[in-house]
Amino acid sequence: xxxxxxKEPVEEELKTFQKRFSSELSSKVALIDLxxxxxxxxxxxxxxxxxxxxxxxMCGQINDRTYTAAIMIELLHTATLIHDDVVDNAKTRxxxxxxxxxxxxxxxxxxxxxxxxxGLLVSLDKNEFGFLKITSxxxxxxxxxxxxxxxxxxxxxxxEETYFQVIKNKTASLFQACCVLGxxxxxxxxxxxxxxxxxxxxxxxxFQLRDDLLDYTGRKKxxxxxxxxxxxxxxxxxxxxxxxxxxPKKESSHIMKLIKNxxxxxxxxxxxFINNHGGLDYTIDKINExxxxxxxxxxxxxxxxxxxxxxKLVSFISDREY
Numbered sequence: 096x097x098x099x100x101x102k103e104p105v106e107e108e109l110k111t112f113q114k115r116f117s118s119e120l121s122s123k124v125a126l127i128d129l130x131x132x133x134x135x136x137x138x139x140x141x142x143x144x145x146x147x148x149x150x151x152x153m154c155g156q157i158n159d160r161t162y163t164a165a166i167m168i169e170l171l172h173t174a175t176l177i178h179d180d181v182v183d184n185a186k187t188r189x190x191x192x193x194x195x196x197x198x199x200x201x202x203x204x205x206x207x208x209x210x211x212x213x214g215l216l217v218s219l220d221k222n223e224f225g226f227l228k229i230t231s232x233x234x235x236x237x238x239x240x241x242x243x244x245x246x247x248x249x250x251x252x253x254x255e256e257t258y259f260q261v262i263k264n265k266t267a268s269l270f271q272a273c274c275v276l277g278x279x280x281x282x283x284x285x286x287x288x289x290x291x292x293x294x295x296x297x298x299x300x301x302f303q304l305r306d307d308l309l310d311y312t313g314r315k316k317x318x319x320x321x322x323x324x325x326x327x328x329x330x331x332x333x334x335x336x337x338x339x340x341x342x343p344k345k346e347s348s349h350i351m352k353l354i355k356n357x358x359x360x361x362x363x364x365x366x367x368f369i370n371n372h373g374g375l376d377y378t379i380d381k382i383n384e385x386x387x388x389x390x391x392x393x394x395x396x397x398x399x400x401x402x403x404x405x406x407k408l409v410s411f412i413s414d415r416e417y
Contacts, residue, residue: 098140101407104400105148108157112144112165119166130206137189143168143273150277150291153401163221164276167230170214177207233272240265253331267299290392297389302412304382307332311366338374386413
């Protein structure tokens, strides 16, 4: 599935969005302008603003409020990526050196703060207090999700229940916000907005499940992520959690010791353990389950190119290799 086909119904609107987004990044501070130009070079998939625009178009006509929502989301998302790279000490992002690798962590943190504040100001300048509430809630959930994951990694006690709590907060909450903001920019139908909220959450869960699966099965170099990052950072994701739960206790205890030892050479052993005890297959089943749940939420909307693209986006996200 090709992303260029998926974005066809909103191709022109995405160009308008990109121009408006670029203008929002301007600043009188030369260093900020330098960094924002560098950020704009990092060609991401723009899945989140695309989601905003597609959901809006499925519900009605894209308007000025829709662009405001898409800009807010992309500012927030870009800020969190910069902060994530600092937390993870990541050296690359989308094939280029990360902001913290080029300008060091202090500048990266402050740049993330700048973008976050710009996102909040965009909503206030347009008197979009409802939008501000939705995005602020998403930021809160994302922070809670990341901190819960760190806590569980330190304690070595993650369960499937806490894992899903983590990914609902840290990833699905932003997808959910995209869909609700897109819909609410053109309609005020509670049932439709609830359906979009559920669609976004299930899509976000499928996205993170796929991401966590790819950390074990390999991925393209585009994102600057190497296989086994989650294991190095002691992030207990679903493939590992399920395998630890399924395997004999003695074998699981041995794997836990290897994980605590932090040796990169242990990755193959852990991978084989996960594969042999159904962790990968179970995760694939869950990706399919949440993808189906997401598509079902679109049934209430009339047939349109945008609806068709959203269905294709679910398939793209659940099958992607990077």
